Amino acid sequence: MKQFACGSVVPGCTATFEGPTEDAILAQVAEHAKADHGMESVPNEVVEQVRQNITG
Numbered sequence: 311m312k313q314f315a316c317g318s319v320v321p322g323c324t325a326t327f328e329g330p331t332e333d334a335i336l337a338q339v340a341e342h343a344k345a346d347h348g349m350e351s352v353p354n355e356v357v358e359q360v361r362q363n364i365t366g
């Protein structure tokens with residue numbers, strides 16, 4: 311199971327995600343970014359940062 315902590319990209323955010331693949335996590339992160347960070351879409355550079363911080 312792969313894991314990602316939003317706080318590793320957005321300091322102070324305590325949301326964490328887990329899923330079987332990077333894409334599954336990125337889908338959850340996209341929804342979270344929109345709902346909690348007001349990002350209508352996730353820029354490629356942020357997607358890269360997320361990928362680099364996924365563990366597991």
Ligand SMILES: [Zn+2]
Nearest residue numbers: 316320323325
């Ligand atoms: Zn967050």
